[in-house]
Amino acid sequence: MTDEPVLASRRIPRERVGTIIDAIYAFSMTLLVITIDIPSKFQHAKDITPVRDIIISVLPDLVHYFIAFILLAILWYFEHQRFMSLRHLDRPLLCMNITSLAFVCLLPFSTNLAGDYPSDTLGAILFELNILVISLIACIQWFYIRGKSHDLVPDLSAVYITREIRWSLVFPLLSLAGIAIALFKIPGSVAIYVLAPFIMAFLFWKDPVKSVNIQGRQP
Numbered sequence: 001m002t003d004e005p006v007l008a009s010r011r012i013p014r015e016r017v018g019t020i021i022d023a024i025y026a027f028s029m030t031l032l033v034i035t036i037d038i039p040s041k042f043q044h045a046k047d048i049t050p051v052r053d054i055i056i057s058v059l060p061d062l063v064h065y066f067i068a069f070i071l072l073a074i075l076w077y078f079e080h081q082r083f084m085s086l087r088h089l090d091r092p093l094l095c096m097n098i099t100s101l102a103f104v105c106l107l108p109f110s111t112n113l114a115g116d117y118p119s120d121t122l123g124a125i126l127f128e129l130n131i132l133v134i135s136l137i138a139c140i141q142w143f144y145i146r147g148k149s150h151d152l153v154p155d156l157s158a159v160y161i162t163r164e165i166r167w168s169l170v171f172p173l174l175s176l177a178g179i180a181i182a183l184f185k186i187p188g189s190v191a192i193y194v195l196a197p198f199i200m201a202f203l204f205w206k207d208p209v210k211s212v213n214i215q216g217r218q219p
Contacts, residue, residue: 012089024101025076035112036061064115067193085153100137121182124189128178135171
């Protein structure tokens, strides 16, 4: 990749794309609640403890809902961090973002499959593939940004960009681990993502950027 400046006519304001990203992430996070399927009240008309039975029956849906919600929140945060660093976007970056958003919109569907059929490892694999694609695109974007850093992020240090690339690899690696577990027909492979917040907290604690410059900016 060459570090040539983007022509002014091909520069895309980050604010407009950021608005679309925020809206789609918010909409997808809201749609996740629909993945919790509550049985009809007529199915429990004769039950002595219908609410308890319903809660027990939707526990897999609830677990997958919270995992997907937390993952989307973390992915949105890193998307926000990336946009805060950019001066503007070019067409390849825009295409990568639009592709990523297509899979963000798909996450409620894959969450629903994984939650409704927790014993079917194919549902878990589809969910993990969904997260894998979103996180891989985020990683590829940082590699692309590093190759055009003079134009896209001229005031960011190389240490900061390297840190972001390392952090962006966490979710692809977790997704691949989850897929590997599911391929061995082990149910509950989606639970691998519970490690994500702890891994990110550890990486933040060991953040090399803090020892250089707290914002990762060039002095």
